[in-house]
Amino acid sequence: MNPFTLVKIAIRALLRNRMRTFLSVLGIVIGVAAVITMVAMGEGSKQSIKEQMTAMGTNAITIMPNQSRRGGVQSESTEMLEEEDVIAIREKATYINGVSPMVSVGGQAIVGNNNSPTTLSGISADYLKIRNYEIEDGVMFDDEADRMAKVCVVGQAVVRNLFGGENPIGKTIRYKNIPLKVIGTLKAKGSGDFGQDQDDVIFTPYQTVMRRFSSTTSIRQIYANSIGEGYAAKATEEIMNILKERRSWTKPTDPFRVFTQEEMIQTVTSTSDMLSLVLTAIAGISLLVGGIGIMNIMYVSVTERTKEIGLRMAIGARGKDILLQFLIESILISLLGGSIGIGIGIAASEIIKSVMNWPMSISITSVFVSFGVCCATGVFFGWYPARKASRLDPIEALRFE
Amino acid sequence: MQTKTPILSIQNLRRDFKMGTETVHALRGVSYDIYSGEFVTIMGTSGSGKSTMLNILGCMDRPTSGHYILDGEHTETLKRDALAKIRSQKIGFVFQSYNLLSRTTAIENVELPLLYNPAISAAERHHRAIEALKRVGLEGRMNHLPNQLSGGQQQRVAIARALVNDPVIILADEATGNLDTRTSYEIMMIFQELNRQGKTIAFVTHEPDIATFSTRTITLRDGLVKKDVINETVQDAKEAFEALPPPETFDE
Numbered sequence: 001m002n003p004f005t006l007v008k009i010a011i012r013a014l015l016r017n018r019m020r021t022f023l024s025v026l027g028i029v030i031g032v033a034a035v036i037t038m039v040a041m042g043e044g045s046k047q048s049i050k051e052q053m054t055a056m057g058t059n060a061i062t063i064m065p066n067q068s069r070r071g072g073v074q075s076e077s078t079e080m081l082e083e084e085d086v087i088a089i090r091e092k093a094t095y096i097n098g099v100s101p102m103v104s105v106g107g108q109a110i111v112g113n114n115n116s117p118t119t120l121s122g123i124s125a126d127y128l129k130i131r132n133y134e135i136e137d138g139v140m141f142d143d144e145a146d147r148m149a150k151v152c153v154v155g156q157a158v159v160r161n162l163f164g165g166e167n168p169i170g171k172t173i174r175y176k177n178i179p180l181k182v183i184g185t186l187k188a189k190g191s192g193d194f195g196q197d198q199d200d201v202i203f204t205p206y207q208t209v210m211r212r213f214s215s216t217t218s219i220r221q222i223y224a225n226s227i228g229e230g231y232a233a234k235a236t237e238e239i240m241n242i243l244k245e246r247r248s249w250t251k252p253t254d255p256f257r258v259f260t261q262e263e264m265i266q267t268v269t270s271t272s273d274m275l276s277l278v279l280t281a282i283a284g285i286s287l288l289v290g291g292i293g294i295m296n297i298m299y300v301s302v303t304e305r306t307k308e309i310g311l312r313m314a315i316g317a318r319g320k321d322i323l324l325q326f327l328i329e330s331i332l333i334s335l336l337g338g339s340i341g342i343g344i345g346i347a348a349s350e351i352i353k354s355v356m357n358w359p360m361s362i363s364i365t366s367v368f369v370s371f372g373v374c375c376a377t378g379v380f381f382g383w384y385p386a387r388k389a390s391r392l393d394p395i396e397a398l399r400f401e
Numbered sequence: 402m403q404t405k406t407p408i409l410s411i412q413n414l415r416r417d418f419k420m421g422t423e424t425v426h427a428l429r430g431v432s433y434d435i436y437s438g439e440f441v442t443i444m445g446t447s448g449s450g451k452s453t454m455l456n457i458l459g460c461m462d463r464p465t466s467g468h469y470i471l472d473g474e475h476t477e478t479l480k481r482d483a484l485a486k487i488r489s490q491k492i493g494f495v496f497q498s499y500n501l502l503s504r505t506t507a508i509e510n511v512e513l514p515l516l517y518n519p520a521i522s523a524a525e526r527h528h529r530a531i532e533a534l535k536r537v538g539l540e541g542r543m544n545h546l547p548n549q550l551s552g553g554q555q556q557r558v559a560i561a562r563a564l565v566n567d568p569v570i571i572l573a574d575e576a577t578g579n580l581d582t583r584t585s586y587e588i589m590m591i592f593q594e595l596n597r598q599g600k601t602i603a604f605v606t607h608e609p610d611i612a613t614f615s616t617r618t619i620t621l622r623d624g625l626v627k628k629d630v631i632n633e634t635v636q637d638a639k640e641a642f643e644a645l646p647p648p649e650t651f652d653e
Contacts, residue, residue: 316566
């Protein structure tokens with residue numbers, strides 16, 4: 001019997017029981033649509049987290065004191081970072097192309113009647129490169145020429161909040177009664193990672209903060225930029241060696257903690273991987289239930305059509321012909337359900353994306369995989385009922401009422 | 402009319418069924434030949450083994466022992482698929498309850514056996530189905546569904562279905578069992594006409610008047626051939642039909 005005829009017979013049999021066919025197709029539709037939507041949701045959140053992390057600078061390395069706290073008490077032997085460390089790293093390290101200290105002061109930034117509780121961050125010029133900031137207008141201060149200078153570069157949130165959106169260059173911000181002249185503005189980075197607004201920043205040379213605001217010699221954090229993706233580990237090791245060498249460090253524990261953005265991305269991605277796996281597994285279960293629905297319907301169908309099977313066999317159908325006939329029916333159900341399910345899954349993802357503003361990313365892989373799973377479901381769950389049909393004894397089957 | 406090559410030959414055919422611990426001997430050693438062009442009725446009471454006989458003749462069952470040679474082919478050793486091929490190409494079945502596929506038109510029902518013969522194209526299938534329906538006088542009802550046809554018409558569709566693959570033998574199983582006398586005789590007219598055209602027919606029945614239309618009657622009893630007689634005076638179904646009293650109510 002040629003395949004085209006078989007498909008025609010199967011379509012006719014399915015059309016004979018429209019409601020039943022519709023319901024078993026629906027089971028597959030829901031399963032496939034759920035898989036596609038859930039995968040899109042998982043992928044979307046993963047990508048959005050990754051984008052946010054990338055905006056912070058993919059090659060960024062953070063160095064901070066190893067503050068081991070036991071029972072809330074800070075241990076005495078905490079090593080502090082110093083300006084000399086920054087200079088040493090800048091001079092000696094070969095796997096990094098930028099380094100900047102970070103010293104900050106909290107307080108109110110005041111311009112006329114406006115004020116804003118923006119942190120004043122003391123950095124060196126490399127910081128922009130490390131954290132992917134760019135100058136929009138004006139200039140960045142120079143590490144040498146503007147040492148301890150009362151100048152600053154501000155983010156767009158500050159321009160909005162303190163200057164009412166007007167060009168602030170040349171104007172002055174008062175911070176703890178010290179006037180800082182605005183010499184540049186930063187391009188907007190958008191709402192930030194983990195809640196903090198990356199545009200609500202005031203940057204000033206770190207010596208300015210250290211000498212004029214906090215009169216301290218210790219530095220809270222040092223940021224560095226590795227020369228490229230994959231160099232983070234080497235850069236980390238190199239930095240640690242430079243810091244130890246300066247201190248003639250011999251203890252087995254490291255004096256500082258070093259985080260790389262790559263590690264951070266990996267941690268966050270593995271968490272969201274887990275999340276999308278769970279989502280997909282739940283959706284997969286509904287696909288499985290849909291498959292069981294097909295199996296159930298095919299069993300009913302085989303029993304109901306026992307006499308038809310007997311007749312077909314009596315007039316010359318082989319077991320194989322009967323097997324194929326029923327198998328094709330179940331494959332058609334799952335293919336139809338799969339195609340509609342893909343459509344609905346994509347539509348649902350788009351609707352969630354535009355209505356609820358969730359990050360959704362429809363993956364082509366998930367479309368192909370769920371379609372493949374769906375065909376496999378048809379074969380797998382159709383196989384047993386079809387085989388049952390093909391093994392019927394024609395005499396018994398014809399006698400069946 | 403008869404040639405001396407048997408189209409069908411059974412030799413010492415036995416068929417046992419295991420029913421729990423007991424063994425039922427449905428056929429206890431049956432032998433006969435059927436020649437091309439014969440119209441044989443196989444008679445017997447229930448339990449005589451005639452259904453078992455027909456199942457074996459129809460290649461749906463295999464004998465426990467003995468030989469069954471159909472059209473020169475030993476069938477008793479064949480596998481399921483090979484038996485299916487014989488059913489598809491050499492046998493035409495007519496059942497008591499018609500067994501037409503519901504919600505399927507007459508012509509599609511007739512085409513059905515040819516679907517399982519890959520050598521026949523769709524066009525050929527259609528052509529042969531039309532020819533078969535013409536032979537049973539239903540060319541005007543080709544696109545009717547079974548539930549739009551009377552019992553007699555449904556059985557004629559079933560006969561057309563049995564003819565369509567040009568079988569070496571037509572096997573009928575109580576083919577008039579569900580029909581009234583008038584319609585039965587009409588059906589017998591068709592069988593007689595087919596027999597005149599050269600078709601070999603084996604017709605299982607328990608009605609003696611049906612047997613009078615055939616050329617030979619084999620009577621089974623308790624799994625053995627009790628009688629095997631050539632009918633000297635074959636009754637003509639058309640004459641018998643015309644001799645019936647006219648129907649009191651409207652005819653179908």
